[in-house]
Amino acid sequence: MRFSIYRYNSETDREPRMQDYVLEEIEPGMMLLNALIKLKAEDETLTFRRSCQEGICGSDGMNINGRNGLACITPLKDLDEPVTLRPLPGLPVIRDLVVDLSQFYRQYRAVKPWLTVHDPEPEVEFLQSPAQRDRLDGLYECILCACCSTSCPSFWWNPDKFLGPAALLQSYRFLADSRDQATDERLADLEGPYKLFRCHTIMNCVQVCPKGLNPTQAIGRIKKLMVKRSV
Amino acid sequence: MNTARRRFDALVIGAGGGGLRAAQQLAQAEAEVAVVSKVFPTRSHTVAAQGGMNAALGNVLPDNWHWHMYDTVKGSDYLGDQDAIEYMCRAAARLVIELEHAGVPFSRLDSGKIYQRAFGGQSQDFGGAQAARTCPAADRTGHAILHALYQQNLRAKTHFFDEYFALDLLTDDDGYVLGALVMDIATGEPVVIEAKTTLIATGGVGQIFRTNTNAMINTGDGMAMALRAGIPLQDMEFVQFHPTGIAGKGMLISEAVRGEGGYLVNKDGERFMERYAPNAKDLASRDVVSRAIAVEVREGRGCGPAGNHMLLKVDHLGADVIKKRLPGIRDIALTFMHVDPIETPIPVYPTAHYTMGGIPTNRYGQVVTPARTGPEEPVPGLYAVGECACVSVHGANRLGGNSLLDIVVFGRAAGNHMIDFLKDHRYHRPMPQEALERAQQRLASWENRSGDESVAALRLELTTVMEQNCGVFRTEEVLQEGVDKVMAIEERLLHAPLRDRSRVFNTARAEALEVENLVDVALATVCSALARRESRGAHSRVDYPKRDDVEWLKHSLYSKQGRRMDFKPVRMKPMTVDPFPPKERVY
Ligand SMILES: Cc1cc2nc3c(=O)[nH]c(=O)nc-3n(C[C@H](O)[C@H](O)[C@H](O)COP(=O)(O)OP(=O)(O)OC[C@H]3O[C@@H](n4cnc5c(N)ncnc54)[C@H](O)[C@@H]3O)c2cc1C
Ligand code: SF4
C-alpha cells in the first residue's frame, strides 16, 4: 500500500515536503495507526502521537486523505491510495504529523470546563434523574482530539477570538448539567460577536468527529439559551 | 551546558487518575505542585477504563464496606495487606461522592442516585449472593473520572508539564528524593525539577506482553526509575490476564458485559463457567475465568477455525440495554471485529491487563524499602500510587472496579501525607552534582550507541518472550528460559543505536528509553515468577499447582542490583476489624 506523508522538522527543515512510503504486508483489519507504527520501525524519524490504539485518548488526530480523523480507528481498507497524511490543518506544526495544540487547549480552559456549584455540598451525591443525566450523552464523551476545531473555517480565520466547536461543546456540557449553577456566568462569558457567534453552521465539525458528537447542535442550543437570557 | 531548573514544593510524575487526585489535594492546600506527564493529561491510560469503580453505596442491593473488604481479601488470594484494604473499602463511598461532586456524570437510577452494577468477585454478607457494587458512567467511567480530575486541577491551578518525559529520580547520599530529571519532548531539552517531595504515579506495564489491553505508553517507566534508584519492586509475578480481551487483538471487553448479564460459551455452546465456578459462574474472579478459558481451549473446546477463543454472548440482553449501558463496548466490537454484539457474540481470549505488583508502599502512599536492620522504612520524600505502586490492596489478583478506587483513595491519601511532609520539610535540600550526573548519564548513553540491533525489533522480541515464557500457565523450565532470554535482550539493547538523534519531538528517543524500562520491569516480573513456587491468584505454576500458605504467604521483593529476591510478611492485621484468615478460595 502506498502512502504520501507530510514531513517537516522545525529544527532542521526550511520547507515541508511530502514523502512516499510503501508498506508491503497489510493484514486484514489493519488500522492506519498500525501501518504508521510499521513504517516508523523502518524510518525512526517519522513522527506522530499515539497511545490507546482504540479511539479513546484522542492522541492521533490527523488529516487523512483530506479529512480529519483518528488513525487508530481508520481501517486501511477504506482508504484510497496513495494514502495522503497531513497534520491537522490550521495549527503550527512541530514535526511531521504533530501539531502544537496550545491554542486548542487555551480555548478549552477559557470555557471554565468544571462543574460549578454555589450551594453547600451535601454529604451524599447530588440527585440527578436518568432523564437529566441523558442530556449529558453526546457531550461528555469528547476526547479533545481537535479533529473538529481544526476542520472549522471560523477557527482557522479567528483562532484567537472564536472558541471553536470543541470548547463550545464543553461549555454546553456544563450548561446542560442539572447540577451546575454557573449558567449565567457561562453565558455572560460567551457574549460578543466572536467567541460563540462566529459559528456559521458549516457543520464540518460534525462530519469529522470520531466520537459521533454534534458540536453544531450544542452551539445552536447555547445560542438559544443566550436569546432566552437576553429577553 | 547548564540544564534548566524548576522548583516546586511537590512533584507528581504521571497525570492519570492517581497522580491527578494527589495533585488536586496538594493544589487545594496551596502547595506549589508540578505534574509531569509524557502525554497530555486526558490522554493518560485511566481514560480507557470502562466498567466502573467499586464502593459499597448500597444503592441497588444491600451492601457495606466490610463485605467489600472480605471480597477484596479473598480476591487477592490472601496476599493483600488487610490494613490497606480496610482503609480503601472504608474510604470508597466518600471518594465516589467526591468525584460525583467534581462533575463525573455517573449513570443514574430512577431515584436520582448513582446506578451500580454487578462485577466479578462481589458478594453480599461475606460470600453470599452476588452484590452490585460498581459505580459506572455508562462504560466510559475512566474517561469521565480522568476528565473531571483534570478539570478540578485546572480550577486549582496545578502547574502542568505536558509532554515531558521523566528520566530518573534525583537522590542525595542520605537517601532523600529531591525531584527528577525530565525531558521536554517538544524540544528534547532536559529539565531538572526540584521538589521537596515527589510522587510516582506512572501507571502499569501491560506493554511487556505482546497482546495486551494497555495503551502504548504503559511501559512501567516509574517502576524502572524506582529499580534504578535502588528500590525493589514487590509482587511483580502477579500479572492480571483479563478473561475477555478481543481474541488476537487485545482490546478490552469490560467485565461490565458479564455484570449486565452477558456470558461465555465454548464451541459446543456450553456455558462452561458453570463447571468451574458453580455459584459465581461468569462473575467469578478474573484469574479463575481466565484459567477456565485457557483450559477450554487447550482441551479442544475453543471456537473459530483455529479453535483458539471463546465467545462472549450479549445479544440476549437486547438492543436497549446494550446501547444504554455498553455503548463504548459496542463501538469497539464494531470497529475492530465488525461484529455488532446486539446480534453476534464477541470472540475473546485472556489478555495481559493489569500489574498487581509495583513500588512497595504503605497506606499513606510512602514508598517503603526493607531496612537492612529491622523492619521496612519509608524513603524520605518519596511516594507512589496507582498501578505503578503495590500498597498492596490487590495482592495476587485484583477485583474489577478496584483499581479506579485504589488510584483515587491512595492518590488522596498520598496527597495528604505529602502536605504533612511539607510542614516538616520547609526547605529544598541541596542538589548534589553527582545526582544530576547520574541521571544525565542515562540520556547520554543513547547518544553514542552503535551496533546493528534495532530498538523496535527488540521490543517485539521481548514482548513475545514474555507472552510465551511468563503467561497464564508457568513452569520452572519455561520461566528459567524466559529469564535467560530477557537477559540476552538486555545485553543486545546496548547495541541498538538511536538512528534519529534529532532534538525536536523525537519520539524515537522516547521509545528507546521506554524499551529500556520495559526490559528492567520484564526481568523483575519473570525473576519473581520463577522464585515463587506455588500457585496463588493470577500466578499459576503447573509444577506447584497448590497455594502454599506455610511457605509463601509473603510478598516478594525484586532488586535490580544482582537480581536479588527478598521477601516480607503480608500485613494480616486490619486497622480495626478482625483479620480474614486464609481459606480455600471457591466461587
Ligand atoms: C482497557 C482498560 C479498562 C479498565 N477498566 C477498569 C475499570 O472499569 N475499573 C477499574 O477499577 N479499573 C479499570 N482498569 C484499570 C485502571 O484503569 C488503571 O489501573 C488505572 O487507571 C491506572 O491509573 P494510574 O493513575 O495509576 O495510571 P495511568 O492512568 O496509566 O497514568 C499514568 C501517567 O503517568 C504518565 N507517565 C508514565 N511514564 C511517564 C514518564 N516516563 N514521564 C512522564 N510521565 C509518565 C503518563 O503520561 C500518565 O499520565 C482498566 C484498565 C484498562 C487497560
Ligand atoms: S458548525 Fe460552526 S463550529 Fe462547526 S465547523 Fe461550522 S463554523 Fe465551525
Ligand code: SF4
Ligand atoms: S468534539 Fe469530537 S472531534 Fe471535537 S475534540 Fe471532541 S471528540 Fe474530537
Ligand code: FES
Ligand atoms: S491512539 Fe488514542 S485515540 Fe488513537
